Structure formats: C-alpha cells, structure tokens
Amino acid sequence: MPQNRRPLIAGNWKMNGLKADGQALAKALGEQMRAESDPVFDMLVCPPFTLIANVGEIIDGSGIALGAQDCHPADKGAHTADISAAMLRDLGCQFVIVGHSERRTDHGEMDQEVKAKAEAAQASDLTAIICIGETEHQRDDGKTFDVVKTQLTGSLPNSSDSSNTVIAYEPVWAIGTGRTPSTDEVQKVHALIRDSLSQALGDDQA
Incomplete structure (x- = not known):
C-alpha cells in the first residue's frame, strides 16, 4: 500500500x-x-x-x-424515485456507494449497471465506492477468486484511479450467518484485488 x-x-x-x-x-x-x-x-x-x-x-x-x-447512472430524466450523482454532489456528498451486495441481490444489479453508476459518480466529482464480494454458495463452491475478479473487472470504469475510486470487499456469506472469514482468507482476496487493480490501472494506483 x-x-x-x-x-x-x-x-x-x-x-x-x-x-x-x-x-x-x-x-x-x-x-x-x-x-x-x-x-x-x-x-x-x-x-x-x-x-x-x-x-x-x-x-x-x-x-x-x-x-x-446509491445513485442512478443518468444525470437527469424520467427516473421516478431515483437520485443522480449530480444531485448528491449538489447536497455536499463526496462519496457514493455503488454495487452493494443488497443492491445486487434485492434489485438484480449487474456489473455493467454498477460500472455505469461508478462512471456517473466520477463524472460528478464523487468518489465511487465499488462493492464486491462472493455469496455463501459461491464461496462453498470455491469460486471466491473468480467471482471477485469478475465483479471487479466488470464494475471498474476505465476512468478509475486512487483519487476517485474505493474498492470495498465484503464477503456476503459472512453477513448474519455466524461464519467469519479468517485473516488469511481476507488477505488473499485483498492481494487478488490489488493485483487486478495493478494490471488495470498501474502499480501506483493499486
């Protein structure tokens, strides 16, 4: 770091x-x-x-x-009950969460939509907090690394750097299950994320 x-x-x-x-x-x-x-x-x-x-x-x-x-990918328009990144910036926000596991699960958000929201956030001078993490089923199937890397690469805008992006890893399987990831497990996922960011953005941005 x-x-x-x-x-x-x-x-x-x-x-x-x-x-x-x-x-x-x-x-x-x-x-x-x-x-x-x-x-x-x-x-x-x-x-x-x-x-x-x-x-x-x-x-x-x-x-x-x-x-x-959360924010909507569009800057304005006929999107009832949604909030744009520009509106959030106007309220004084500096950050916005996108792709939280509850949005991905409850609202069916996919990586492409998360990426669009992150792009909108960055365009409005907000730092996008991009959330990634595997479910219990994915973890038990040994797909943690594949899921995390796929979500990261699919959700990360090309305009991302350390000044406008934060990556938040949340193992979804540890929420309310009584199961806790070990330090070693978390460190391995963090290493994967950092390596993926290095490849996408350069070592100085990871």
Missing part, C-alpha cells in the same frame, strides 16, 4: 434512522471526530437519502466526509 494511503472508515446507515436519530448520531460522531487531535484515518458516513442534507450540516467542519448509498 502506498505510504500516503489512509484507512477509510465508512458507516453505511442503510435504511435506518428518522430525522431525530440521524441528528443525534451525526452530532455524536462529529463531536468525537473533532476531539481527535491528529486522526490517522478518514471517516465517512452514508445516511439514507432523506437525511443527507441534515447530516451534512451537522458534520460540516468535523473532518467527517458525507456520502450516499
């Missing part, structure tokens, strides 16, 4: 929190972050769409970055 690469701690709030809840949590996180004299990490919160503006006001100046949980 390059020496200037800082750890990113990202909180995905998912579909949780009404206005009062979001305000209280954002305030607590902001106060805690402001108390850090010299943090060695970056922090990001991704609240639901309904809380983005309010949370953004509360954490402003705290050092916590603001993000969203």
Whole structure:
C-alpha cells in the first residue's frame, strides 16, 4: 500500500434512522471526530437519502466526509424515485456507494449497471465506492477468486484511479450467518484485488 494511503472508515446507515436519530448520531460522531487531535484515518458516513442534507450540516467542519448509498447512472430524466450523482454532489456528498451486495441481490444489479453508476459518480466529482464480494454458495463452491475478479473487472470504469475510486470487499456469506472469514482468507482476496487493480490501472494506483 502506498505510504500516503489512509484507512477509510465508512458507516453505511442503510435504511435506518428518522430525522431525530440521524441528528443525534451525526452530532455524536462529529463531536468525537473533532476531539481527535491528529486522526490517522478518514471517516465517512452514508445516511439514507432523506437525511443527507441534515447530516451534512451537522458534520460540516468535523473532518467527517458525507456520502450516499446509491445513485442512478443518468444525470437527469424520467427516473421516478431515483437520485443522480449530480444531485448528491449538489447536497455536499463526496462519496457514493455503488454495487452493494443488497443492491445486487434485492434489485438484480449487474456489473455493467454498477460500472455505469461508478462512471456517473466520477463524472460528478464523487468518489465511487465499488462493492464486491462472493455469496455463501459461491464461496462453498470455491469460486471466491473468480467471482471477485469478475465483479471487479466488470464494475471498474476505465476512468478509475486512487483519487476517485474505493474498492470495498465484503464477503456476503459472512453477513448474519455466524461464519467469519479468517485473516488469511481476507488477505488473499485483498492481494487478488490489488493485483487486478495493478494490471488495470498501474502499480501506483493499486
């Protein structure tokens, strides 16, 4: 890992929190972050769409970055209930999650759509957090490396680099199953991801 690469701690709030809840949590996180004299990490919160503006006001100046949980590939148009990357940027977002396992599963999103969303994010000066990871069935069938590499190469825009892209590996089979990946398993997948990024973008970007 390059020496200037800082750890990113990202909180995905998912579909949780009404206005009062979001305000209280954002305030607590902001106060805690402001108390850090010299943090060695970056922090990001991704609240639901309904809380983005309010949370953004509360954490402003705290050092916590603001993000969203998804965006539409199009910049605007007849896409009822969808949110564009440009709209998120207008609200003050710096990051957006794309390709989360719950979007891939619940909404049938494929790599091509995830890539289009990441491209839209980058075009709006947002950092795209591209999520990848294998299911329990895929893991038990020994397909972890194949699935992860396929998702990564299929979801990664050509315009990606370390300034506009974050890769988030989440072993889907470890969510709510009581099964936990070993350090060795995670390190092997991380090595695969880094090698794939090196091939696609160059060693200095991996």
